Amino acid sequence: MLLEVDGRIVPNYEATFVLFEEGDVVTGKVVRIDQDEVLVDIGYKSEGVIPINELSIRKSVDAGDEVELGEEVDALVLTKEDQDGRLMLSKKRARFEKAWRRIEAAAESGEPVEGTVIEVVKGGLIIDLGVRGFLPASLVDIRRVQNLDEFLAQKIICKVIELNRSRNNVVLSRRAVLEEERKEVRQQILDRLQPGQVVEGAISNIVDFGAFVDLDGIDGLIHISELSWSHVNxxxxxxxIGDVVPVKVLDIDRERQRISLGLKQTQEDPWQRIVDSYNLGDELEGKVTKVVTFGAFVEIMDGVEGLVHISELAQHHVENPREIVEPGQEVKVKVL
Structure with missing residues (x-):
């Protein structure tokens, strides 16, 4: 296009430039990287300028870490021209707008989002999603995390649980993703297990009524009565905790995702040895393990105790079994 200036016809170069408005997102090529700004060729009469604080949502950045010479970047127009006639641009705000739409869609669909941990703050982690997302410490893992610093620079997957555009507030949960994955793993294990199977697992917790065994993602319970053929206090x-043991699957409640296990069932039944080894009337030697009001328990083989009733302790009447025997005493008994 031509323009008349002082009676002369000259090319109107400005008419060939694309006109930009504040808020427009433009694409350009990085032509220079300085310590405090980046210059981008966007097809305007002068390069667009991205100040260092408009490069990234991170608090402290090096321009050379964020962009490379020749790289194409999207940027949002902040001001049409500064005092030097340059367009002021923001890479982080262009990325923010694009990221926010993606995060909104993920929040609605329930799909997870991926980001990089860029800061450890009081109460949690800051995740770079193109938007600063906050991951509370209580939602970082299923179990409490002692050292949040170990997550720095890691890429992690989270669910969006809270979103507020007016405050640019994004709250995330990694725990929700892990629990969902865990549920799937638990179901796969439940589908694979059958009563009667013998499997191996590690003791994950010990309680008064038994022990929990980690079966590669789902815990099963060995009730105290299924731990040993002998009495266990x-x-x-x-x-x-941490012991690796073989266990037998006794029962599976697939609806409640509960597994009952037995440890003693993986060992020889000592009572079967008794049946095979002794007959009625046989005399044996044993050790008194416990004295109760109605008699005394005598161990006659590892894991096997028999009861001597109070009426069988002596030829005469016995008021209290402790008159005749005491724990630890070696005695001779007969199989009745």
Whole structure:
């Protein structure tokens, strides 16, 4: 296009430039990287300028880490021209708008989003999603995390649980993703297990009524009565957390996702040895393990105790079994 200036016809170069408005998102090529700004060729009469604080949502950045020479970037027009006639641009705000639409869609659909941990703050982590997302410490993992610093610079997947555009507020949960994955793994394990199977697992917790076993993603319970063929006062007598043990699947409640396990069922039944080894009338030697009001228990083989009733303790009448025997005493008994 031509223009008449002082009676002369000259090319109107400005008419060939694209006109930009504040808020427009433009695409350009990085032509220079300085310490405090980046110059971008966007097809305007002068390069667009991205100040260092408009490069990234991170608080402290190096321009060379954010862009490369020749790289094409999207940027939002902040001001049409500064005092030097340059367009002021923002890379982070262009990315913000695009990211916000993606995050909104993820929040509506329930799909997870991926971001990089860029800061550890009081109460949680800051995630770079193109928008600053906050991940509370309580929602970082299923179990409490002692050291949040170990997540710095890691890429993690989270669900969006709270979104507020007016405050640019995004709250995330990694725990929700892990729980969903765990549920799927639990279901896969439940589908694979059948009563009667013998599997291996690690003791994950010990309680008064038994021990929990981690079966690669789902816990099963060994009730205290299924720990040993002999009497057990507390599971900690025979097991420790971390022990790897073989267990037999006794029952599966697939609806409630509960698995009942047995440890003693993986060992030889000592009572069967008794049946095979002794007959009625046989005399044996044993050790008194417990004295009760109605008699005394005598161990005649590892894991096997028999009861001597109070009426069988002596030829004469006995008021209290402790008159005749005491724990630890070696005695001779007959199989009745």
């Amino acid at each position: 507390h599971p900690s007598e025979i097991l420790s």
